[in-house]
Amino acid sequence: MRENFEQTIFTFTSVIIGMNESGKKVVTIMIHIYCRSKHGNKDTLCYECEELKNYAQSRLEHCPYGDNKPTCNTCPIHCYRRDMKVRIKEVMRFSGPRMLFVHPIETLKHFRKEYKRKRLF
Ligand SMILES: [Zn+2]
Helix, strand or coil, rough: CCCHHHHHHHHHHHHHHHHHHHHHHHHHHHHHHHHHHHHHCCCCCCCCCCCCCCHHHHHCCCCCCCHCCCCCCCCCCCCCHHHHHHHHHHHHHHHHCCCCHHHHHHHHHHHHHHHHHHHHH
């Protein structure tokens, strides 16, 4: 009984961590693709993109939805600052389709989540 409980907690925790991490990963990859193509940076980010990445990650960290965090498209809370929202939208529009070729698995996971969300509500 106790072992089962601990196992459940462990599974639950790793699912949450996994999801948070994958959310951050998606955002980071998207910003890297954007900065490389638009600003010509190979492995590093320019100041503006670095700022955007840090902002996006801190938004994810403070997201009240935790493991049930929807993707930004379907999120009822618009937590982004206005200017940051404009920038991240631009990045997503640009990098979204390109993601599929560079990181098909991450992209599919992301869109599967979004699909599930839309069906739920
Ligand atoms: Zn940049």
